[in-house]
Amino acid sequence: MFESLGNKLQDILDRVGKERQLTEAQVKAAMREIRMALLEADVNFGVAKDFVARVGEQAVGQQVEGSLTAGQTVVKVVHDELIQTLGGKTAQPELRAEGNVWFMVGLQGAGKTTSTGKLASLYKSKGRRVLLVAADTQRPAARDQLEVLARQVGVPILKVADGESPAETRRRVDEHLKTDFRDLVIVDTAGRLQIDEALMDQLADLQAAMQPTESLLVVDAMTGQEALNVAQTFDRRVKVTGLVITKMDGDARGGAALSARSVTGKPIYFAGTSEKISGLEPFYPDRVAGRILG
Numbered sequence: 324m325f326e327s328l329g330n331k332l333q334d335i336l337d338r339v340g341k342e343r344q345l346t347e348a349q350v351k352a353a354m355r356e357i358r359m360a361l362l363e364a365d366v367n368f369g370v371a372k373d374f375v376a377r378v379g380e381q382a383v384g385q386q387v388e389g390s391l392t393a394g395q396t397v398v399k400v401v402h403d404e405l406i407q408t409l410g411g412k413t414a415q416p417e418l419r420a421e422g423n424v425w426f427m428v429g430l431q432g433a434g435k436t437t438s439t440g441k442l443a444s445l446y447k448s449k450g451r452r453v454l455l456v457a458a459d460t461q462r463p464a465a466r467d468q469l470e471v472l473a474r475q476v477g478v479p480i481l482k483v484a485d486g487e488s489p490a491e492t493r494r495r496v497d498e499h500l501k502t503d504f505r506d507l508v509i510v511d512t513a514g515r516l517q518i519d520e521a522l523m524d525q526l527a528d529l530q531a532a533m534q535p536t537e538s539l540l541v542v543d544a545m546t547g548q549e550a551l552n553v554a555q556t557f558d559r560r561v562k563v564t565g566l567v568i569t570k571m572d573g574d575a576r577g578g579a580a581l582s583a584r585s586v587t588g589k590p591i592y593f594a595g596t597s598e599k600i601s602g603l604e605p606f607y608p609d610r611v612a613g614r615i616l617g
C-alpha cells in the first residue's frame with residue numbers, strides 16, 4: 324500500500340537516521356514529499372499546507388514501532404490523519420420515518436441529475452417511497468433526463484415548468500403527496516457551468532420554499548483544485564449538509580473529496596462510481612485515503 328510515497332519517505336528518512344523516534348529534521352524532510360503527493364492528487368494548495376502542518380506536529384517524537392521503518396511510520400501517521408480529515412467512518416444522510424426532502428445542488432455537469440436517479444434507485448431498494456422533482460430548468464434536457472431515470476427506477480416524477488415560482492413548486496409537491504404518499508422527495512435543482520449570483524439566489528429561494536432536510540452538494544472528482552471554491556460558495560449560500568463525490572471511477576485520485584470536505588466540514592455520504600444507475604456507493608474514507616497517497 325502507498326508504495327510510491329512509502330518508498331520515497333523511506334529513502335529520505337533512512338538517509339537521515341535510524342533512530343526509533345522521529346526527529347524534527349526527519350519529519351521536515353518527509354513533509355515536503357507528503358505535500359507533493361497531496362498536490363499530485365489535486366488536493367487544494369491551502370488544504371494540503373494545513374494538512375501537512377497538522378501531520379508534522381503529530382509526527383515529531385512519534386515512536387517508530389516494531390517492524391516499521393521510519394518512512395512507514397510517517398506514512399501511517401499521514402494515512403490515519405487523511406482518514407480523519409475525510410470523515411473517519413462512512414456516514415449516511417439523515418432519514419426520518421417520513422417527511423424527508425433532499426435538495427441536490429452543484430455545478431452543471433457535476434453529475435447532479437445522474438446522482439438523483441441513483442439515489443432514487445438506492446432508496447427505493449431500501450423500501451422508501453421516493454418522489455423525484457425535476458427542478459433543473461437551466462439545462463434544457465435535464466428534466467427529460469430525470470424523467471427517463473424515474474421511469475427506469477419506477478418512481479413518480481414531478482416536473483417544474485419554466486418560470487414556475489418556488490412557492491408554486493412547493494404547492495404542487497404538497498398536492499402530489501396528498502394523494503400519493505411518499506416519504507422521500509429528492510429535488511434535482513438547476514446548475515450552471517460557473518457559479519453565479521443569479522443561480523445562488525434561485526437555489527436559495529427554492530430551498531426556502533422546499534425546506535429540505537438534507538442539502539447535498541454534488542462535486543465532480545475531476546474538478547481538482549476548483550472543488551474547494553465550488554464547495555465554499557455553495558455552502559455559504561445554501562448551507563450544504565452533505566457531499567456526493569462523482570466520477571470516482573475516473574483517473575482522479577480524490578483530492579477534490581479532501582478539499583470539499585475540509586472546507587465545508589460536511590460528511591461525504593456517497594461516491595459515484597459509474598454512469599449506470601447502480602453506480603453509487605457509500606463513501607469509504609480509508610479507501611480514498613489510500614488512493615490520495617498513491
Ligand code: GDP
Nearest residue numbers: 431432433434435436437569570595596597598
Ligand atoms: P448535471 O448537469 O450535474 O445534472 O450532470 P449529469 O447528471 O447530466 O452528468 C454529467 C455527465 O457525467 C453525464 O454524462 C453522466 O453520465 C456523467 N456522470 C455522472 N456521475 C458519474 C459517475 O459517477 N461516473 C462517471 N463515469 N460518469 C458520471
